[in-house]
Amino acid sequence: xRRNLSRxxxxxxxxxxxxxxxxxxxxxRLWATQALRPWCPRALRRIYEKALARTGSVEAALQRxxxxxxxxxxxxxxxxxxxxxxxxR
Numbered sequence: 001x002r003r004n005l006s007r008x009x010x011x012x013x014x015x016x017x018x019x020x021x022x023x024x025x026x027x028x029r030l031w032a033t034q035a036l037r038p039w040c041p042r043a044l045r046r047i048y049e050k051a052l053a054r055t056g057s058v059e060a061a062l063q064r065x066x067x068x069x070x071x072x073x074x075x076x077x078x079x080x081x082x083x084x085x086x087x088x089r
Contacts, residue, residue: 023041035069036073037069047064051065
């Protein structure tokens with residue numbers, strides 16, 4: 001029997017999201033475990049590295065992730081009728 005062995009994912013994309021998660025820096029992995037919503041490891045890394053490059057501070061980069069999460073949750077809450085807006089921790 002023949003099998004289709006071609007890749008369905010574009011080049012460069014990981015087939016194992018847990019491996020991507022495990023490769024995140026420790027502070028970022030710890031933040032992800034406390035996050036209120038699930039995050040794609042690639043999105044986490046992109047936001048974190050951009051904020052880290054701008055500020056040079058791990059704490060400031062994690063605060064940026066908090067702000068992104070709050071904005072995403074607020075945006076999602078506006079789409080749901082009858083829901084109260086998200087309040088930050």
